[in-house]
Amino acid sequence: MIPFQAVICDMDGLLLDTESIAFAAFKETCGHFKIGDRKELFMKCIGANQTLGEKILMKGLPKRVDFQSFSSIWYANYRKRIHRKPLPLKEGALNLLNHLSSRQISAAVATSSKTETAVEKLQNTGILHLFKVVVGGDQVERSKPYPDIFLKTAERVGVNPKECLALEDSENGVRAAVAAGMTVIQVPDLVPPSKALIELGHTILKSLNDVTVYLSECG
DSSP states (O other), X not given: OOSOSEEEEOOBTTTBOOHHHHHHHHHHHHHHHTOOOOHHHHHHHTTOOHHHHHHHHHHHSOTTSOHHHHHHHHHHHHHHHHTTSOOOBXXXXXXXXXXXXXXXXXXEEEOXXXXXXXXXXXXXXXXXXXXXXXXXXXGSSSOTTSSHHHHHHHHHXXXXXXXXXXXXXXXXXXXXXXXXXXXXXXXXXXXXXXXXXXXXXXXXXXXXXXXXXXXHHHO
């Protein structure tokens, strides 16, 4: 018997191969402001909602750079890229979602992106209909790594957090899902899990295809 009543997924970097696009837009923006390589700053922003992301930028950017201008140009560069062609799905994403549907396991999205943006992206890739609910970072006060968004998503789906499997790629996301009391599988994207994160004891897999196999073996 499958031990999960719902699977709650992150979106960028987990379902959608968009983190590399965001990083390219970030590097272009750094070039615009002539501030050199700031990859470490970008990595800190992964998994954060808009409010937390702005705080990270304010702290990490040189004082001569206005973070609001930087954020605005970064977003514009990102939007320019994602509208050039359909957003790419991560390997195994569609296979996993179809597997969940066939097993009548509810699927939901818990993303740090704004809800409106998330819905737009999921429509762009043709997978929006496979999710029962989509909860964006604008629907909770505290960003990942706090558990708020996972708890809210479980509530919206109508499932106890302990009966949910959370799928994440980022450290912030993993910590949030663990704090919510969910079973957690991490499929790392741009950032490999740190030693401290590994010590949380969650499962780490290479791709979403491996997640499908994991679920199949569960029942």
